Amino acid sequence: MQYYTLGNTGLKVSRLALGTMTFGDDWGWGADASNARQLFDTYLAAGGNFIDTADLYTNGNSERMLGQFIQESGSRDRVVVATKFTYNAEPGNPNAGGNGRKNILRAVEGSLQRLDTDYIDLYILHTWDQVTPAAEVIRTLDDLVSSGKVRYVGLSDVPAWYAAQAQTLAQERHLEPLCTLQLEYSLAERHIEFEYQALAQNLGMGIMVWSPLASGLLSGKYKPSQAGGEGEGRLAMLANSGNPAFNKFTERNWAIVSELEQVANELGRSMAQVAVNWVANRPAVASVLIGATKLHQLQDNLGALDFAIPPELLARLDAISQPEVTFPYTFFEPGIQGMINGSATVGDKPASYRRPILVEGTGSGVTTE
Numbered sequence: 100m101q102y103y104t105l106g107n108t109g110l111k112v113s114r115l116a117l118g119t120m121t122f123g124d125d126w127g128w129g130a131d132a133s134n135a136r137q138l139f140d141t142y143l144a145a146g147g148n149f150i151d152t153a154d155l156y157t158n159g160n161s162e163r164m165l166g167q168f169i170q171e172s173g174s175r176d177r178v179v180v181a182t183k184f185t186y187n188a189e190p191g192n193p194n195a196g197g198n199g200r201k202n203i204l205r206a207v208e209g210s211l212q213r214l215d216t217d218y219i220d221l222y223i224l225h226t227w228d229q230v231t232p233a234a235e236v237i238r239t240l241d242d243l244v245s246s247g248k249v250r251y252v253g254l255s256d257v258p259a260w261y262a263a264q265a266q267t268l269a270q271e272r273h274l275e276p277l278c279t280l281q282l283e284y285s286l287a288e289r290h291i292e293f294e295y296q297a298l299a300q301n302l303g304m305g306i307m308v309w310s311p312l313a314s315g316l317l318s319g320k321y322k323p324s325q326a327g328g329e330g331e332g333r334l335a336m337l338a339n340s341g342n343p344a345f346n347k348f349t350e351r352n353w354a355i356v357s358e359l360e361q362v363a364n365e366l367g368r369s370m371a372q373v374a375v376n377w378v379a380n381r382p383a384v385a386s387v388l389i390g391a392t393k394l395h396q397l398q399d400n401l402g403a404l405d406f407a408i409p410p411e412l413l414a415r416l417d418a419i420s421q422p423e424v425t426f427p428y429t430f431f432e433p434g435i436q437g438m439i440n441g442s443a444t445v446g447d448k449p450a451s452y453r454r455p456i457l458v459e460g461t462g463s464g465v466t467t468e
């Protein structure tokens with residue numbers, strides 16, 4: 100297992116993190132306690148140290164199981180526990196959810212209790228609530244770091260402008276900087292490439308990738324059907340749930356799956372391994388959250404980093420999954436940039452001239468500017 104430091108911190112995390120949204124069968128597509136324990140033990144035995152949960156997952160049972168497994172295995176010092184707040188815990192009470200100070204301070208106590216620990220290694224805002232000022236969030240997170248209840252902080256599923264504002268305020272006000280952005284990223288979902296990789300690289304955050312297999316689609320076990328798609332697993336159950344994260348049975352995605360299958364065959368690797376390998380090696384990616392409901396899935400995914408995808412196969416995967424370039428990004432393409440540069444070639448600075456901003460192997464995956 101390889102480790103990176105996360106963003107601009109001294110926290111060392113494995114490049115493959117374990118996602119525990121599948122710990123507990125409360126949502127109808129997870130792993131029961133004994134299967135979840137097998138997943139946890141196997142991940143630790145493989146050298147992994149980075150485990151992600153949230154107060155939302157399986158109605159709190161994911162945190163409860165994880166806390167119990169860590170206690171029973173005596174691994175608290177070794178494991179880096181990430182959990183998240185935002186989602187509402189009390190219908191009818193708007194302050195039992197969201198990113199305001201009142202909810203963050205309520206939520207952290209619940210997570211500490213369920214995780215059976217007195218500190219959280221990485222505390223992450225789960226989703227933008229559209230109302231709370233960034234200044235309130237970063238000040239509250241900084242207070243939690245000062246209190247010792249939290250070690251590091253980050254954001255997930257927020258607009259890029261909001262993350263940039265929060266990080267800039269944190270830096271200017273000498274508050275705890277954000278070290279990570281947790282975002283959906285895969286061959287089937289590449290929209291973060293327009294804003295977030297440059298954001299992470301420029302402002303010292305490492306990206307934690309979620310749904311690297313597009314909820315299982317990129318494992319190749321689903322096939323197109325008259326109803327859109329069919330196969331065994333979460334996506335077949337949730338494709339029509341209205342949640343955009345599960346709306347993956349599209350013509351475009353079937354074309355990506357087909358190309359991925361051919362590339363995986365040429366490499367003699369599983370499709371899941373190739374999909375995880377592709378995303379793990381993209382700019383600014385610090386760690387990829389691998390999820391599983393079954394042991395053989397986790398074992399497969401854990402083998403995703405011990406090979407390299409040759410450039411010609413990478414080019415085929417890039418081409419088939421290229422996201423459509425829309426405004427304003429059309430203005431950053433070579434045509435209009437040429438009008439700005441007077442058609443002169445303005446290339447990268449030679450390596451000797453670049454200012455080092457992060458040491459090799461840091462979470463943002465960037466070594467020079």
Ligand SMILES: NC(=O)c1ccc[n+]([C@@H]2O[C@H](COP(=O)([O-])OP(=O)(O)OC[C@H]3O[C@@H](n4cnc5c(N)ncnc54)[C@H](OP(=O)(O)O)[C@@H]3O)[C@@H](O)[C@H]2O)c1
Pocket residue numbers: 117118119120121128151152225255256281282308309310311312313314315316318320331332333334371388389390391392393395396397399400
């Ligand atoms: N911040 C956020 O908003 C957010 C959102 C979502 C997830 N997350 C985090 O990211 C983690 C990973 O997300 P994800 O579970 O959506 O990741 P994913 O890798 O896209 O999907 C994992 C699912 O795909 C199937 N699968 C995995 N490996 C397989 C293999 N080798 N062969 C066949 N099927 C395989 C399994 O589901 P089936 O057995 O049901 O097919 C598994 O549960 C979560 O646990 C959570 O910690 C964060």
